[in-house]
Amino acid sequence: MAQTPASTAVPPSTVTDEEVDAVMxxxxxxxxxDQEIIHAMQNWEMMDRHLTELHEEAEAAWLAAHQLAFDF
Incomplete structure (x- = not known):
């Protein structure tokens, strides 16, 4: 059975429980x-859709008002 040379053996861990806890x-x-960023992006997309709808409604109202003005 072949033995692993000492130079390639993995040394015992020197990481402490406190270091692991800090990383966690x-x-x-x-x-x-990340969750906060995702939530903010979802809010942004929702507001963008809402503003697009408002813009479309305002444009339709503007066109209707001009049509009424030309009808008189």
Whole structure:
């Protein structure tokens, strides 16, 4: 059976539980930030659709008003 040379052996972990906890907290903070960004983008898209609808309604009202003005 072949042995792994000592120079390529993986050393024991030197990462502490506190470091792991800190990384996990950072990852959770990033996940929450991502959720906030996604929510803001969804709100932006909803407002954009609403403004487009309002613009279309205003344009239709403007055209109707001008049509009435020309009918007189």
């Amino acid at each position: 907290r950072d990852l959770e903070a990033l996940r929450l930030e």
